[in-house]
Amino acid sequence: MKHSLVRHTIIETASRLFYEKGYNLTGINEIIKEAGIAKATLYSHFKSKEDICIAYLQYKDQLFFEELKPFLEAYPKGKERLLGLFDFLAAFYAGANFNGCWCLNTISEIPQDNKRIREVIQHGKSTLIQYIEELVAEDTQKDQETIKVLARQLYVLYEGGLSESHLHQDPWPIQTAHSLCKKLIT
Amino acid sequence: MKHSLVRHTIIETASRLFYEKGYNLTGINEIIKEAGIAKATLYSHFKSKEDICIAYLQYKDQLFFEELKPFLEAYPKGKERLLGLFDFLAAFYAGANFNGCWCLNTISEIPQDNKRIREVIQHGKSTLIQYIEELVAEDTQKDQETIKVLARQLYVLYEGGLSESHLHQDPWPIQTAHSLCKKLIT
């Protein structure tokens, strides 16, 4: 297998396992077994499990935006697209292998003083907030401050719906967030 | 030490460690060392680590309501008391040892098929929703369905603010949830 392909296989396999089973309950031995590679190969691509964790978080964020953006482009700019955010969430929930937000899950699993992983997670979420700001800006004319405030409100709704649908194993929190979003923007 | 006192010491120590460090990163050996008891003593009170986890979740929920209820009784019934919910959250965030929501943290740490722990968590959160319904009902006259819908909306806001303030290590999501609550009830 080509060098870069092996790396990709490791990230894909580790991501699936980390997301499904959790970071601490997934061992290196399980990753190499499922990926079908040798342990020395894994450690020639990543110097530690923590490095794989960071690659996992970045990979999930990348996939997330690669799916979200085309999904929302099917909606007309403005209010409908903002509501589309919660349709995306509902589809995400309904899809196979849903296990909540990988960022919140991982934050819960690492020591509080692990700044390296925390920063990757916070960066990913900041990117999402920024993207929501862009969606809000596409709606009717607003000043910069109003845009920022509304984006943060929608973000908190989005995350609340996501984590609570996971906890209750029921889509009602996402639906609640959706209807609250509607109330906010109309 | 008296029998029931030992049990309480175990729960208190385990709760502190589970909440601070996470469930999987806290070992039985650490619990007995910090609690100052023998391992055989711990296992005479709890048959497994999972049983301690359940006692931990119930203990935290109990403490939570024991603090929340008197806190809110200082507010006038109705809208102000509903907003007080988010003041409580802000105080919880600002307090020492804040580490997010123990329910979401624990859900992230256990295997997906662990129904026993999941049910304890879902039960605790359902109790919170029910309590919010009571707070909502204290406000102006509403039919039962409207009460339920509004309570769920406030709950999603509450949880979103809580988990995101934890993630970003900043109180802005709680403040955002607070202002959204205000908008909702006035």
Add this chain to the structure above:
DNA sequence: TCAAAAACAGACAGACTTGTCTATTTTTAA
């Protein structure tokens, strides 16, 4: 006072963890 209950220290089993290392084979690319 005295028997029962509880707590004690700590060894131990058995399985797991991450990460290193050796020695061999395969693949790649010029």
Add this chain to the structure above:
DNA sequence: TTAAAAATAGACAAGTCTGTCTGTTTTTGA
């Protein structure tokens, strides 16, 4: 074609984990 790079299997170190067990000492309560 051939030398360098990469992947291989798997042993190993050194530590972790949960849970059991033995044998002793302390506490409790009637």
